[in-house]
Amino acid sequence: MIVQPYDVETGAGTFNPGTFFGSLGPDPLNIAYVEPSRRPPDGRYGKNPIRVRQHHQYQVILKPPPEKSQELYLDSLEYIGIDLEDHDVRFVDDNWESPSLGARGTGWEVWIDGLEITQFTYFQRVGGLDLDPVCVELAYGLERIATFIQDRESVYDLDWNDEITYRRIFQEKERQFSTYNFDLAGVEDNQDLFDIAEREAERCLEAGLFYPAYDLTLKAAHFFNILLARNAISVTEREKYISRIRKLAEAIAAQYVESLEETPDERRPII
Amino acid sequence: MSEDLLFELGTEEIPPAFLPKVASNLRDDVRDGLHEERLDFEGVELFYTPRRIAIRVTGLQERQEDRVEKHRGPSEDIGLDESGDYTIAAKKFAQGKGGTEDDLYVEETEDGTYFFVDEKIEGVKASELLPDLLASVVKDLDQPEKMRWDDSSVRFIRPIRWLVCLLGSDPVGLVIGNVKASDYTRGHRFHGEERVDLDEPKDYEKELRKNYVMPDPEARKEKMEVQFSEIAEELNASMASDEGFIELLSNTLEYPSSVCGSFPDEFLNLPDELLFKTLTGEARLVPLVDSEGAPISTFVGFRDGPVDETDRVKRGYESVINARLRDSKFFFSHDREQPLEGYREDLKKVTFQEDLGSILDKVNRMKEIARKLSSIVEQFDPDLVDRTVELCKADLVTEVVDEFPSLEGTIGAYYAELDGEPEEVVEGIRHHYQPRSAGDDPPEHPAAIAASIADKLDTLFGSFLIGERPTGTKDPYGLRRKTDGIIRTAIDREIDMDLSDLIEYSGSLYDDMTETDTAATHLEGYFRERLGRVLERLYDIPYDVVEAVNLGDSVDLYGTYLRAKTLEKFKNRREMKDLVDSFTRIVNITEGRENSDFDPEIFELSEEKELWDQVSRKKDEIDTLARNRSYEEMVEKLLALKDPLDEYFDNVMVMAEDEKQRENRLGFLLHLKKPFLKLGDLSKIVTE
Numbered sequence: 001m002i003v004q005p006y007d008v009e010t011g012a013g014t015f016n017p018g019t020f021f022g023s024l025g026p027d028p029l030n031i032a033y034v035e036p037s038r039r040p041p042d043g044r045y046g047k048n049p050i051r052v053r054q055h056h057q058y059q060v061i062l063k064p065p066p067e068k069s070q071e072l073y074l075d076s077l078e079y080i081g082i083d084l085e086d087h088d089v090r091f092v093d094d095n096w097e098s099p100s101l102g103a104r105g106t107g108w109e110v111w112i113d114g115l116e117i118t119q120f121t122y123f124q125r126v127g128g129l130d131l132d133p134v135c136v137e138l139a140y141g142l143e144r145i146a147t148f149i150q151d152r153e154s155v156y157d158l159d160w161n162d163e164i165t166y167r168r169i170f171q172e173k174e175r176q177f178s179t180y181n182f183d184l185a186g187v188e189d190n191q192d193l194f195d196i197a198e199r200e201a202e203r204c205l206e207a208g209l210f211y212p213a214y215d216l217t218l219k220a221a222h223f224f225n226i227l228l229a230r231n232a233i234s235v236t237e238r239e240k241y242i243s244r245i246r247k248l249a250e251a252i253a254a255q256y257v258e259s260l261e262e263t264p265d266e267r268r269p270i271i
Numbered sequence: 272m273s274e275d276l277l278f279e280l281g282t283e284e285i286p287p288a289f290l291p292k293v294a295s296n297l298r299d300d301v302r303d304g305l306h307e308e309r310l311d312f313e314g315v316e317l318f319y320t321p322r323r324i325a326i327r328v329t330g331l332q333e334r335q336e337d338r339v340e341k342h343r344g345p346s347e348d349i350g351l352d353e354s355g356d357y358t359i360a361a362k363k364f365a366q367g368k369g370g371t372e373d374d375l376y377v378e379e380t381e382d383g384t385y386f387f388v389d390e391k392i393e394g395v396k397a398s399e400l401l402p403d404l405l406a407s408v409v410k411d412l413d414q415p416e417k418m419r420w421d422d423s424s425v426r427f428i429r430p431i432r433w434l435v436c437l438l439g440s441d442p443v444g445l446v447i448g449n450v451k452a453s454d455y456t457r458g459h460r461f462h463g464e465e466r467v468d469l470d471e472p473k474d475y476e477k478e479l480r481k482n483y484v485m486p487d488p489e490a491r492k493e494k495m496e497v498q499f500s501e502i503a504e505e506l507n508a509s510m511a512s513d514e515g516f517i518e519l520l521s522n523t524l525e526y527p528s529s530v531c532g533s534f535p536d537e538f539l540n541l542p543d544e545l546l547f548k549t550l551t552g553e554a555r556l557v558p559l560v561d562s563e564g565a566p567i568s569t570f571v572g573f574r575d576g577p578v579d580e581t582d583r584v585k586r587g588y589e590s591v592i593n594a595r596l597r598d599s600k601f602f603f604s605h606d607r608e609q610p611l612e613g614y615r616e617d618l619k620k621v622t623f624q625e626d627l628g629s630i631l632d633k634v635n636r637m638k639e640i641a642r643k644l645s646s647i648v649e650q651f652d653p654d655l656v657d658r659t660v661e662l663c664k665a666d667l668v669t670e671v672v673d674e675f676p677s678l679e680g681t682i683g684a685y686y687a688e689l690d691g692e693p694e695e696v697v698e699g700i701r702h703h704y705q706p707r708s709a710g711d712d713p714p715e716h717p718a719a720i721a722a723s724i725a726d727k728l729d730t731l732f733g734s735f736l737i738g739e740r741p742t743g744t745k746d747p748y749g750l751r752r753k754t755d756g757i758i759r760t761a762i763d764r765e766i767d768m769d770l771s772d773l774i775e776y777s778g779s780l781y782d783d784m785t786e787t788d789t790a791a792t793h794l795e796g797y798f799r800e801r802l803g804r805v806l807e808r809l810y811d812i813p814y815d816v817v818e819a820v821n822l823g824d825s826v827d828l829y830g831t832y833l834r835a836k837t838l839e840k841f842k843n844r845r846e847m848k849d850l851v852d853s854f855t856r857i858v859n860i861t862e863g864r865e866n867s868d869f870d871p872e873i874f875e876l877s878e879e880k881e882l883w884d885q886v887s888r889k890k891d892e893i894d895t896l897a898r899n900r901s902y903e904e905m906v907e908k909l910l911a912l913k914d915p916l917d918e919y920f921d922n923v924m925v926m927a928e929d930e931k932q933r934e935n936r937l938g939f940l941l942h943l944k945k946p947f948l949k950l951g952d953l954s955k956i957v958t959e
Contacts, residue, residue, distance in 0.1 A: 048601065050594050065420055067432070067449075070283055074460075085461050088530075088574040088584045090523065091321075093286035095416070106418040106429070108284060113587020114554050114572070122420050122430070134419050148587075153594060231668075234622025234629075 003033045003271070008215050009222040012037045013059030013139050014098060017214060022061050022271040023126045023135050024253055025260050029270060032060045034142070038222070040181035040229035046174035049154030053177050054170070056142040063135035065122060073110070073120060073138055081149060088113050096121040096137075100221055100245040102128035102253070105137065117144045127253020128246070181229040190230070194223040194241070201248050210255040217248040272333040273312075274439035276397070277472035278405055279325035279456055281433035287321065287522035289415050291488070293428055294319040298326050300408040308400050309335050318475070318486035320525040322460070325486055327472050331438070335394030342368050347377055347384040361386055398438050402445040405436065409447050423448030433457060440471050458482025459525055462576045483526040483576060492521040495573055498529035502571055503559060511543075511558040511566060512551050520555060524575035532556075532589045533569045538596040541603055542685045548675050549599045554592050602670035611686040614665040621668060627733040634664050636780045641725040643776045647768045650717045652695070659699030659718040660725060662687055666700075680704045706756045709809075713760035720764050724773075727753040732777040735790040740797070754801045759809065761828035767900070770826035771795050798826045806835055813839060819951035830900055834951055837902035846910050848958040853916040854947050855954040860925055861941045869938035873931065878922045879939070882915040886943060897949040905950060 006016045013019060013035035022031050035057045043053030066072060070091070078084060091108035096119060098104070107121035119139040123131055143155045143166075152158055156167035201216035224241050227233050233241065260268055278301065285293060298317045305312060305328065313330030342364075344350065350361035357372045365375050368390040375386050410425060420430035425448035434452035436443040445452035456479065458464045463482030469475060476486055485491045495517050503509055510516075521527065538546060546566055550558040556570040570592065574584045618631040627633065641660045645653040666672050666683030675682075684701030699718030703726060706713050714720050731753055734740070741750045760766065774794050778787030803821045806812040812835045820834045841847045871887075874880050889908050896905040925940065927933045947953055 048598065051598070064422065067421075085576075086581060086583045087587060088576065088579075089461065090575060091284035092523070093284065093288075106416065113584050114556075114591035115587065116553075122418055124418055133422060153590065231617075231620055234624065237622050237625055240625075 001029070001031045001270075003031060005033060005035050006218075008218045009038045010035060010218055011039050011221065011225055012098075013057040014101065014103070014137065015218055015221070016059065017211075018271050019059060019061055019137065020101065020126065020214065020249075020253075021256055021269070023063065023123050023131060023137075024129065024257055025268070025270065026132070027268070027270060028133075029061065029063045029135075031271065032058065035059050038225075040177070040225045043174060043178035043181055043229065045178040045182075046156070046171040049156070050144075050147070052143065052155060052170070053174055053181065058138075058140040058142055060138040060140075061135050062138075064133035065136035069136045070120070073118070077112075080145070082112065091120065092116075094119070100224075100242045100249065101126065102246045102250045107137075112148060115144060115148055117141050117148065127256075128250035129253050129257060181226055182231075185226050185230050187227065187230055187232045190223045190226050190232075194220050194227070197223060198244060198248065205248070205251050205255065208255060208259075210252045210259070213248065213255075214252050217245060217252065220248070221245050273330045274333055274397075275472035276312075276328040276331045276401070276443075277325065277435060277437045277469065277475055278328075278445075279318075279323055279433075279435035279475075280409065280431060281323050281435070281457060282321075282427070282431055283429045284321040285319075285324075285429050287519050289428060290319055290321060290324075290522045293412070293414050294324045296413050297324055297408065300412060301326050301328070301405065304404045304408050305331070308404060309338075310397050310400065319488055319522075320484060320486055320491070321523060322525060323456070323484075323486065325435075325475065327475060329472075331397055333398075333438075334396045335400070337394050338392050340390045340392055342388055342390055343380070344375070344386040344388060346382075347386065350375070350377075350386040364388065398441065398443055401436065401438065401443050405445055406447050421449055435469065437469060437472055459484050459576065462526070485526055488521060491524075491527055492518055495521055495527045495529070498527070498573075499557065499571055502529060502531050502569075506559065506561075506567065506569060508559040508561050508567055508569070511547055511560040516551060516557065520557075520573055523555070524573060526576055527573045528576060528578045530572045530574050530579050530585050530588055531569060532572065532585045532592070534589065534592055534596055536568050538600060539566055539568055541596070541599060542682065544678060544681050544685070545599055545603060545671060545675070546596070548678060549595050550592065552675065554588075554595055556588065556592060599671070599674070602674055606669040606671055606682075606686065607689070610690045611662055611665045611683060611692075612690070614668050615661065617668040618664055624733060624737070626737045630664055630667060633729055633733075634660065636729050636777070637663075637722070637725040639780055640728055640773060640777055641721045643773060644721050644724060644768070647772070648721075648766055650766070651721045652717065655693060655695045655699070655718045656721040658692065658696045659703065659722045662692070662696065663700045663703045663722050663726070706759060708752065709755065713756070713763045715764070720760055720766065723760060724757055724766070727757050728770075728773060728777055731757075731794060732774065732790060735794045735797070736778075736781065736787065740793065751801065754798060755805050755809075758798070758802055758805045758828050762805075762810070762832045765829055767829050768827075770798060770828055774798075774826065795826050796823075798828075799823060802826070802828060802831060806832065810835070812836070813842070815955055815957040816842060816951075819953060819955040822948075822952060833900050834902055837906055838951055838953075838956065840903070841906050841910075842956060842958065846913055847906075847956075849913050849917065850910055851953045851956045851958050853913065853920065854944075856920060857940050857944055857947075858952075858954045861937055861944065864937055864941055867938050867941035867945075869935045869942060871939075873935045875932065876923055878915070878918045879936070882912070882919045882943075883939070885912055885915045886946075890946065893946045893949070897946075902950065909947065909950065 003018045010016055016033060016035050018031050018033055022029050036054055037057050038054045040053055042051055044051045062069060074084060090111045092111050094109045096105045096107055103126040105121035105123040109116045110118040110120055118141060121137045123135050123137055125131060146158050147155055150158055156171050158166040160166055160169055197216045197220035201213045204213035204216060294317055298315055302315050311332040312328045316327040318325040344364035345360045350358055352358050361375060362372050365372050365388050368388045370388050374388050377384055378387050414428045416428055417426040419426055431447060431450055434445060434447060434450050435456045436445045436452035437454050442454040443452060455466050455468045458467050459482055463484060467478050467482050469478055479486050543566055547558045550556045550570055556572045559567050559569050561567050572588050579585055618634060619629045621630045623630045623633040638657060638660045641656050642653060645651040645656050666679060666686065669682060671682045672679050680701055680703060684697045687700050688697045695716060695718045698716040699722050702714035702716060702719035703722035705711055705723060714723050731750055734748055734750055739748060774791050778791045781787055799821060803817050806817050807814060816835050816838045819838060820831050871883050874883060893905055893908050925936045
């Protein structure tokens with residue numbers, strides 16, 4: 001099943017409901033989408049050749065994981081023209097964790113000649129719940145893969161198509177958003193926005209509306225990311241913010257799973 | 272008859288840091304399992320790569336030995352009826368053990384006479400025992416982390432994808448979770464065959480080698496070292512990373528081939544540590560230095576697979592490391608737009624802890640603590656300590672530390688050096704985080720020592736103040752490590768001070784806080800508790816000596832250690848035993864007493880007078896020795912009291928009938944206790 005990118009800011013493809021809700025239910029599911037992933041702290045004012053505030057992930061969830069998950073993934077690289085025998089492809093251990101989603105998994109970064117191009121994870125837990133069945137998540141870093149295939153040193157030199165470069169689409173946006181995120185964003189205002197989004201999410205949860213609660217949680221997470229970029233949060237405060245987001249995510253996951261149990265098969269939501 | 276056994280567990284990539292341990296655990300458990308099943312064997316060989324762990328058991332007994340197990344049955348009077356025939360109970364017992372009544376025999380035991388039968392147990396074939404044995408070893412294997420990957424109940428460090436189990440040339444029918452064992456393995460993921468048939472266990476390495484897998488970890492590591500040396504020799508260079516690095520790398524691949532590449536010389540201007548960190552960190556490349564120890568622009572990497580004929584991997588590595596180095600250079604030059612001093616202000620924006628202010632607030636408190644420390648301890652130059660503390664956290668807001676957190680301190684020191692700060696300040700910044708862990712040394716430079724103590728003590732006091740105290744199982748802020756760090760620093764660097772003064776002073780730095788006294792009391796208690804543990808565990812001080820010296824009146828870290836070492840040294844001397852006995856008598860006889868008044872004029876007996884004479888003459892000397900921490904001489908002085916003490920207890924009746932005498936003697940003995948206590952509570956010492 002192919003779905004669309006989500007239209008609320010997300011820090012990674014994992015935050016798209018296709019993964020959050022998709023990984024939780026009991027039904028088999030193979031889902032994929034491209035997700036523009038916005039991480040304010042990663043911005044570099046459009047000046048760094050490989051680091052950007054917004055990059056694109058091609059996100060795949062396979063539930064349950066096929067026995068040949070790794071081989072399927074590697075075949076997909078061959079399919080887009082990478083000759084694996086000529087390169088050095090490695091699965092480098094990197095257990096993934098999203099404390100704010102109450103999620104973690106076991107897996108690797110996939111490297112090609114030292115360049116990380118994908119995060120490959122067997123999800124074990126999402127929203128504070130142990131998954132059954134577990135699923136595998138492939139998060140392809142599209143900018144990285146494109147620079148590799150097109151042999152460019154900078155993402156801004158990538159061809160988006162035959163006429164237009166990545167630079168013309170994204171560089172000025174990177175500059176402006178970096179300036180906002182690092183230098184301009186109001187710290188108190190973003191703290192307030194976080195508080196408001198959290199309150200609204202709680203209001204939804206009280207009414208059993210876990211989907212809107214989830215959107216609001218994503219918003220809160222985004223304001224948190226801006227505060228991080230603004231360097232306005234210490235290590236200990238960071239923990240507190242994260243646990244506030246996690247609390248919401250866990251409540252949402254619990255309500256979702258409970259609702260699945262009560263819904264007849266033909267109407268049961270899949271994501 | 273014996274055969275070789277090959278058991279291979281094919282997995283998805285196991286993390287290199289855990290691989291050797293998981294593999295050797297598996298080997299040990301298989302070995303133990305075979306012993307338990309009474310299957311004899313000659314040897315066990317272990318192989319591993321990220322994608323497989325294999326065990327070859329040579330000369331494995333094909334079948335268990337037959338054996339006889341002796342069972343006790345009914346007692347004689349229950350086994351025989353009145354006419355001397357076997358009862359039903361006796362017959363059933365014999366049948367139950369595979370025999371008949373003819374096999375029954377009687378034997379005397381401690382509980383009386385009983386019937387016995389010898390059961391003959393036929394040995395089971397190894398091929399029948401192995402499936403359960405191996406499956407349960409895998410399922411129960413001790414591992415640092417476990418995961419699920421399918422609907423079986425099996426959990427392992429990474430998914431198990433294939434199994435090979437061969438006994439001689441026969442496959443063993445083994446199933447673990449959803450995976451069935453076969454008699455073929457898999458070659459290298461990209462360069463070998465997907466199916467590699469194995470006729471016999473001994474073919475294992477040979478067949479895999481043809482398929483670009485070197486299963487022997489030692490052989491892999493050796494190949495890498497040889498390849499590395501060839502390159503290094505040609506360049507007259509050597510490795511700029513520690514030796515464990517190649518071993519770690521050897522566990523990330525199945526078939527190493529060196530790739531030698533280079534980066535532009537401009538990056539050689541980066542601080543060495545930053546350059547090395549960029550290479551060895553995520554890129555996992557080995558940096559090189561020339562014969563003078565200066566970095567060169569060549570690196571060695573290891574690809575997983577045959578030699579990179581097309582140079583594509585080399586170009587890939589070069590382009591990735593180029594981008595990373597460019598990044599590092601960008602961070603570095605951005606950082607250098609202002610001196611280190613300039614970053615101090617930004618520390619105000621970084622919260623240390625919500626209730627304890629910013630990092631700048633912390634630094635300001637550290638400064639006060641360090642000043643106080645400099646005023647107590649001679650080794651510290653107040654100006655240099657002041658400057659060190661002022662600058663030691665400034666690098667936390669630099670971009671290099673943001674990117675490579677482990678360079679905190681290191682990069683600050685480098686920047687301070689560029690800014691022309693005094694060497695002592697530079698080294699102070701560099702080492703003030705030490706000791707970072709139990710295996711790390713305390714700092715050596717005085718400024719680093721002072722900053723380290725001030726830093727850790729401030730964190731500890733603040734945490735205790737807001738109620739974050741370590742408990743037996745929970746210590747999220749690493750407070751125990753910090754406490755032990757201060758203790759070890761004080762002992763190893765001979766920092767002679769009473770820490771309780773500094774703890775109380777830390778409390779005075781919070782003007783808007785109540786409860787600072789309570790926090791100080793708790794923290795002092797915690798230091799004493801840890802001091803006892805640290806002395807025992809890290810300095811090997813016997814438990815009883817620790818008990819004797821770790822008294823609850825001060826937090827005198829270095830002094831307590833010295834007293835402990837002295838007592839440990841004297842503990843097993845003959846005269847020490849007598850001294851301990853005498854002291855213990857004093858303690859016991861004066862228990863509960865507080866009044867140590869006495870009048871020497873009332874002494875009746877010569878032994879009393881003699882002891883008093885000795886004690887009063889030595890008192891000042893003993894006090895001075897204690898103050899100067901000349902504990903060994905102090906012990907000698909105390910030991911000299913042994914004879915007069917013995918004479919005293921042999922001849923003087925302390926609990927005399929005469930109340931006045933009794934009171935006077937008890938007061939004297941209590942008075943006598945004091946000089947001893949300057950060394951420790953000797954009654955806790957267990958002498959041989």
